[in-house]
Amino acid sequence: MEAVKLKKLSNPGTASYDTVAAAMKDPLILAKLQFYMALARTFTPFLKKYQTDEPVLPFLQKDLTEAVVLLQEAAHPFSRQATVERGFSINKEDNIKEDTVVTRRLVCDYITQHGGVTQVPLSKAPQSVARARTRYRAHLKTERKKREAKSQALKRKEGEDCLQELKVKRRRIQEVCEGLARDADRLAEEAERKAGNRMADLISRSNLFGDLW
Template sequence: MFQECVNQLHLRSLVSVSMDGPNVNWKFLDLLQEEHAQLYGGKQLVTVGSCGLHTLHNAFKCGFVAWGLDRLLKAMHTLFNNVPARRENYMQVTKSSVFPLSFCAHRWVENLPVVERALAVWPSLLIYMEAVRTKKAPNPGTGSYDTIAAAIKDPLILAKLHFYMAIARTFTPFLKRYQTDEPVMPFLGRDLAEFLKSLLRRFIKRELLQDATTVQLTRLDITERKNWVRLQDVDIGLGAESILKVMLYWSSSVLSCPLRGEKLLILSHGQASVERGFSVNKEVETTNIMGDTVVARRLVCDYVALHGGVTKVPLTKELLKSVEAARTRYRDYLTEERRKKELEAKGQKRKAAEDDLEELRKRKKTILEVSQGLAREADKTAEEAEAKSGTKMAELISKSNILRKGSKKKLAELEILEKEIEAKGAELRKIE
């Protein structure tokens, strides 16, 4: 079948054969290499191993499968997938029409949107599960429901999901960069080393990674405790860290609550005004008011209390003038708030432009390196052609021309990119 498909192709120009999977068609590749060597004087295809993407996915899976996150994410999707009645119950109870996404078991790293959606719908899912528990919604009675119910009992489940998301976001840029038709293979070793360092920095001492070569990285013993950072310095991601801090805060609050009660009971009369202040604050507070409003209301309450009631407050000239100017002060306040928001929006826009500019510069650097590499290879091939004759010389000259065309094509891309960088720089200057 393969021979029929490639019968019209010039296999001498074949450079490599791609493989979809870490352990697929090795026998086919071996046979193809042997045939290629027989036909073309011992020359063989460039071998760069099997599908590296699958290897990355499997490595990622190996690190997370112990937590059973795959079962949870599958269950969240399965519980509502193709079950209209249950989806309707969910929407009625939660007032939300956002549902979990499907989990792909053989592409763990690409499940980042699935985890992000899972975290987004988690509060609604808790509401639904509580409605089922209190019999306000029908019990699905399925394995998926039981899996979710068990996961909810895990106090660290949200921290685990956030950690999954943090690591997946580390993998994603590398995967995107190398899912391309660009000739980026020469940079794979360097980028893979940097990627590995970014993962190891989360729990390995930085001084061990600072100037480590690629070979040293492969020999680094990550099971050696002396190479680890302190437990409190392990980087688990901002999301997971925030979850743990909240848990720690509430647990400490619960533990210290009886002690606080005892201290409140023995407060002297000198603290009575402060304690009353807590009650007053509670009375003046309403939903979604900011600190300035609380302060203003407290000032009014304190002033009224000072004079013994609302009807006893003296209407002085200063008070009347203050009331007259209240609307003006409020407009000034709104103007100032708008100015702050505009400055914040401008800062965000500037940051986005700077990030875009940095990305364009990185692309420029990569394309320039590729172009220079192709040009060097073309020169080298041309020099080899000078020492040959006949068919061999023609082949080398043809190869050199192809490489040089590739280099020129990259230079043309570079010119376009230069214009984009210039335009983005001008945009950034306008923002400033």
């Protein structure tokens, strides 16, 4: 900021720069930041507690009521009997749009009519939302079971295909072995036959020489 004022750097002209420049001109910026930090420290445990998949919905009403009370006390520390509407101007149309004003008025009137936040009856729609987490977890469980069943079926099919392939290979090896055995028997018979013929020829020649002598 000082470098821009001294013309050492050019003005970037971004929304972030304009926001910081406006904040530095605000004499109460430190007090505002301290207030916002105090609110953040107050509501951080609440946010951490409910940003989870654990079933903590039954405790939401009590903790949310306490959080609203703390917010009211922070906005109006001198009034513990403030209504939900206190501290929020419904006439500043430059800050909020008309639809928001009407909606906020309807919500405040409805809460006041029933005697407070804790007395507002829950219709089927909020109850359905309350059970949304349970339905979502059941859906995830069903999808997980489907994936597991699909994976098991795929593994079973792969095992069956592998077994079938082994059977085919075994049959082929058996056929080759049977063919080799037949060839061996045939060659043995041919060798035996040739050996017999050779032996008979030698005996004939021996007898012939015997007659000559």
